[in-house]
Structures are given as structure tokens and as C-alpha cells.
Amino acid sequence: MQSSRLAQQIQFIVEIDKLKRVLRQTLLMDGTRQENSAEHSWHLAMMAIVLAEYAPSPAIDVLHVIKMLLVHDLVEIDAGDTFCYDVQGNQNKAVREAQAAARLFGLLPKEQGAELLALWEEFEAQETAAAKFAAALDRLQPLLHNQQTRGGTWRIHGITRNQVQRRVGCVEEGAPTLWPFVQQIIEDCVVAGYLKPQ
């Protein structure tokens, strides 16, 4: 009844349900719990739709960006979410995530798995305008969460302005017209005491 191709696709769809259980450091905007990576990916895809006009190139392919954002965190199913300010955890992150990508995308029919793997690799490589725009949204989103939760994760971990500046630096190239807005959020959060000045 079920072709082996469909069976592979369904197996992948069942497997990725696990992303809903991968918790990020970010809190929901009402502060009630940690965000998971599946709902985070949905939020980013919505941001790509709403903020497409701020992409660095007017010729950007929104479908491509959305697909990239929907798959960019799937590797966390095996590799876990690595907190961006965790120096040690980030040392072997690339290796852990590459292994996860091979396993997860390997569940799919060959050409489909290759397509999604290529999207993930493009995001990681940060060389194309689409990948840079996707990463800019991925940086802006937790900034909004931390602003809404009055410092949320920043306060818990004692994060400083300099750390956040380095983290969001890629927005300047990935979504240049959003850069002044990002700078203003950081400034406002320092003034409000949500973020350590240094």
C-alpha cells in the first residue's frame, strides 16, 4: 500500500517531531517557559514573510529563505541546542551537527535529503545573501524575546552588551536596513537595565 519512497518521507516527518522537545535558552515573550526549536523555526519563517523587504538583495527568493529557516535547527534533534554564549559547547558543535545532518536528512529519499542538507549547509556557511538574511532574522528574534521579557536570558546568564553586539553583528550585512533598529533595541535594553553595559 505504501511505497518505500513515501515510507521514507513519513519516517522523516515522524522523526522531526522531536524538534518540539529541544529547548532553547530563550524564554517565550510572556516569560512563562523556554522556547523550543520547532516553534522558534515557525516564528522565524513568519518573520521572513513579514520582513522580506529588508533583505539585502531585492532579488532574494523568499521560499528559499523560509525553507532554510524551517530546517536550520533540525540538527539539534541529535546535537541539542548549543547556547550561543557557551564557549565550550560551541567548540565541537560543528562536528556534532554535521553528524546529525547526515543521519536526519539521510532518512529521506536521496535527492530530497540532498536538497535539505544543502539548505542547512548554505545556512551554516553564511556566504549567500539568503543565508545572511536568514541569520539576521535568527539573531533579531531572541533580541525581541529578551526585550519583551525584560532581559530574560541575558539576566539569567549575566550577558553583557559586548557579547550581544558580537552576536548580532551579522545583521548589519544580512539585513542592513534593520541594523539601526537592532542598535536601538540594545541601547534601550542597556538603559532599562535589562542588559549589562559591558
Place this chain on the structure above:
Amino acid sequence: MQSSRLAQQIQFIVEIDKLKRVLRQTLLMDGTRQENSAEHSWHLAMMAIVLAEYAPSPAIDVLHVIKMLLVHDLVEIDAGDTFCYDVQGNQNKAVREAQAAARLFGLLPKEQGAELLALWEEFEAQETAAAKFAAALDRLQPLLHNQQTRGGTWRIHGITRNQVQRRVGCVEEGAPTLWPFVQQIIEDCVVAGYLKPQ
């Protein structure tokens, strides 16, 4: 620093974070908790990517389907998730959701709000091939969840095969080549005792 256009867009992005707190009846595939509508929408968008080849028309626009799936549950922020087998709750669902759509999409700049509202209305109207395919995925996904959780929500609410058949009936038109697979899942679930035979 921030244009009123960008301010509106950010306000919308902040507002829709609330979808992460709208709980559905469906359990995660490991049965640990109820699924929320944001992660559900992510899962459906992933299914649209992976299962695009089963759309009824080869000319289907995948970006359009994905956008529709990403926004289709936003109205639940105000209207709540109405369990599909709740007869009473479904009586005034359309009115509640239309009011929610007007408020939520009204947060955006006019032409953007109109675009997303049109996507939601298209999904609700179930007249286009894209909307029918999107709905087919929206029916298939909880079927997979209920199979994986050995009857999950069906057992909790004593749902019967006939009820599920009516619920998933739209798959036959929305994704015809997936219809035999859907029938097989239902048959398997009845045999396994996950679903009441009638």
C-alpha cells in the same frame, strides 16, 4: 529611529508569539505533552516541503501553500483551538475566528495585512487546489500523531473510525495519491485497538 511601518511589523511579530501558548488536543509523538499551534504550523510547513509531489496539481505553488500553513492557525491566539470533534465549540468558531483575523492581520501595514488575511481566507474557503492540499496535510499530521501515540487523543475522547473518516475525507481530493495511505493508517489503528471500530 524606527519607521511606523517597521513598528507595525514588529508589533505583529511580538503578538504572534502567543500562538506558542495555544494548546491543541494532539499529543506530541512521544506522548509527553499537548502540541501547541506554533510548532504544529512548523511541522505542517515541513510536510509541505517533503510531500509537495502529492499535491493534486503539479503546478501548485509551494511557497503559497507554506505561507498558508504558517498563518492558518494564527486566529487561535484570540479564538483558541477548537477541537475538531467538539460540536458546540464549532458552532460559533467562524465568527470568533473572523474577528481574530481582523484584529491580528490589522496590526500589519495595510497591504501586508490584506495579503495574510487573504491567505487565511483561502485556507478557510477550501476552494483552491493549494488550500485543499494544505488542509490534507493538516488532517494527515494528527493522524500520524495519534498512530504514534497508540491512539492518543482518540482514546482520551473515545473517538470512532467514522468520526475520523469524516474528518480526513478531504484528503481524497486534496492529496489523492496519499488517500490509500491514510486509509491504511486508519485500518491499522482500528486493528491495533487505537481507534474504536464505530
